[in-house]
Structure formats: structure tokens, C-alpha cells
């Protein structure tokens with residue numbers, strides 16, 4: 075059985091920042107990164123199309139804001155990304171849409187953060203890809219398309235297994251960058267009958283872990299239904315359309331949509347992502363297919379109404395191809411941030427990173443990156 079010093083579950087911004095920062099700090103750990111998705115990115119991932127090389131659509135976060143003053147350690151992680159041109163400012167316009175489908179410049183802080191927008195070039199997933207490729211002396215193995223289902227805490231190590239237990243890994247230390255294995259939401263959604271991390275360490279064995287799990291139990295997250303659309307070729311350059319169109323409150327209420335994201339492709343095509351808000355019904359393995367089809371139809375039918383203020387785009391709808399709906403079960407945590415002091419639980423040698431950790435940028439990409447950096451510093455100091 076493969077044995078590593080550290081297993082990191084999740085290749086989103088937080089997991090990749092943790093690994094990238096450990097590399098920068100000169101760590102010599104032997105690390106395994108395990109990710110359920112096909113590649114790195116998590117909620118800042120990019121959808122590709124097998125039949126169309128070069129198609130890159132950011133179907134989760136299209137970009138993010140960064141606070142004016144970020145800690146030195148986080149800045150150190152971002153500097154090489156900026157110098158390589160992988161993390162760039164997005165100077166394109168951001169508009170607001172009112173309930174009559176009228177467009178105006180956006181001015182709410184969410185749509186127009188003080189420091190502006192940053193995005194990944196050529197796509198959001200590039201940020202995570204480059205973080206994982208940071209030069210250093212760590213040994214890093216990457217295991218994609220593997221969802222960890224079972225966790226066992228043995229005397230001095232962890233055992234991780236996939237659903238049918240055909241894959242297994244032994245690790246001295248474990249980091250969870252998502253809440254899937256620690257939050258009861260997985261029970262209904264995946265029809266699991268236990269919270270894997272709770273089953274692995276009995277209540278009372280680790281006070282810190284107990285506190286973390288009991289806090290997490292109460293936390294809630296927003297659901298998103300994102301419709302992806304290929305708008306075909308538009309005779310426009312990248313600056314002629316807004317990057318994002320945020321719906322004002324009354325418009326959100328009317329259409330149950332948060333924003334529209336437009337993304338030029340390398341071959342003059344344009345991609346559109348409609349960020350649909352939750353319409354309420356809980357998702358289970360049984361309801362999933364029906365709800366996806368329902369949201370797909372709902373969002374496709376809204377397109378002519380939502381896009382009437384952009385004649386070039388609305389004229390292209392005849393040639394547009396919907397590419398399906400992506401459901402983000404926990405697009406953003408809403409409450410009960412995990413205190414920083416619970417990020418690492420030494421008794422069980424388990425730690426957490428992600429946008430659900432307390433701090434600036436909670437619930438956003440900035441918080442995810444910062445949490446990974448902070449945990450890296452702590453793991454490196456405790457080695």
C-alpha cells in the first residue's frame with residue numbers, strides 16, 4: 075500500500091495553495107493529492123470540451139477580489155503567478171441588470187470590489203495547475219477522478235479508501251480541503267449513512283476535532299445551478315462585451331439568477347455562464363436528474379429575456395448551443411466559519427483548509443487561498 079507523509083483531499087484553490095506554499099517553504103514532505111474531479115480547480119475550475127480543443131469555460135468562479143492588504147506569506151504565493159501572467163487583473167466592464175432587463179454600470183461592492191477583479195489566464199483552472207507545478211523538492215503524486223469515501227484513523231496513520239475500496243492510501247497526516255467528508259449535507263445528497271470523519275474518530279477522543287465537527291454541523295451553504303452556453307462566433311473582440319452582468323436584487327428575485335458571465339474563446343466563439351440561484355428543492359440521488367433537467371430548461375428559456383439589453387448576444391441565441399447545467403451543491407459557505415485555531419487538530423493529525431475557514435475572504439476565493447497558505451505555514455513550522 076502506498077504510504078505518504080501527507081494526504082490532501084481536494085485540488086481546489088485552498089488545497090493547491092497549501093501544496094504550492096509548502097513547496098515555496100522548502101518542505102520535503104511526500105504528499106498525495108486526491109481529487110474527485112478530472113483535474114485541479116474545484117469551484118474555480120474550467121470546463122473543456124473533448125470535441126473542441128481550446129474551449130475553456132470558467133463555470134464556477136469567473137474571477138475573484140483580493141483585499142488591499144494581504145499577508146506577506148500569501149503575497150509570496152501570488153507573486154510568481156502574477157509574474158508568469160497566470161493571475162491577471164480583469165479590466166473588462168461589469169454591468170448591472172435591473173428587473174426590466176435594463177443595463178447600467180454595476181456599483182454594488184460584490185460586483186465592483188475595491189481592488190477590482192483578478193482572473194486566471196488562460197483560464198481559472200490555470201491558477202491551481204501552476205500552483206501544483208511550483209518548483210521544489212517535495213514529492214507530489216496526483217490522483218484525479220477518485221472520491222475518498224472511507225476514512226479510518228489507526229494508531230499513527232490514516233487510511234483513505236474510495237467507495238468500493240478498490241483504492242487505498244496510508245498517510246501520516248490528513249488535510250480535508252472540502253467539507254464533504256465532515257458535514258452532514260453529504261448524507262442526504264449522496265445517500266451516505268455516516269459522516270466519514272466523525273466515524274473515523276470517536277467523539278471524546280479529540281476535543282479540537284469534536285469542536286470543529288460540531289460547528290460544521292450547523293453551517294449552511296448556497297446552492298448554484300450554472301447553465302453553460304456556447305454562443306458561437308461573435309464578431310467582437312474581448313473588450314466589447316462585459317465580463318459579468320450582476321442582477322440587481324429585484325431582478326434576482328424575478329429571475330432567480332445571480333449573474334451572467336461572458337467569456338471569449340480563442341477561436342472567436344463566446345461562452346456564457348448563467349449563475350442560477352437555488353429554487354429550493356433538496357437534492358438526493360433520486361431527484362438529481364429531474365432537477366438538473368428542470369433547471370436547464372428554466373435557464374435556457376430565460377436567455378432571450380435576460381439578454382435583451384445586449385443585441386449582439388441576443389441575436390446569437392439562434393445559433394447558441396446549451397452545454398448543460400453544473401450544480402454546485404455548496405457554492406459558498408454562508409455561516410459558522412471554522413476558527414483558525416481549529417484548522418489543525420494535532421491529536422488526530424487532521425487539518426482543514428478552504429473558504430469555510432474564518433478570516434478575510436470567508437466564503438470566497440481569497441479566503442480559500444489564505445487558509446491554504448496559513449495551514450502550510452503551520453504544518454511546516456510543526457514538522
Ligand SMILES: Cc1cc2nc3c(=O)[nH]c(=O)nc-3n(C[C@H](O)[C@H](O)[C@H](O)COP(=O)(O)OP(=O)(O)OC[C@H]3O[C@@H](n4cnc5c(N)ncnc54)[C@H](O)[C@@H]3O)c2cc1C
Nearest residue numbers: 084086087088110116117135138222252428429438439442
Ligand atoms: C458558481 C460560483 C461562483 C463563484 N464566484 C466567486 C466570485 O465571484 N468570487 C470569489 O471570490 N469566489 C467565488 N466563488 C467561490 C470560490 O470559487 C471558492 O471560494 C473557492 O474556489 C473555494 O476553494 P476551496 O479550495 O476552498 O474549495 P473547492 O474549490 O470546493 O475545492 C475542494 C475540492 O475538494 C474536492 N473534494 C471534496 N471532497 C472530496 C473527496 N471526498 N474526495 C476527493 N475530492 C474531494 C472537490 O472535488 C473540490 O475540487 C464562486 C463559487 C461558485 C461555485
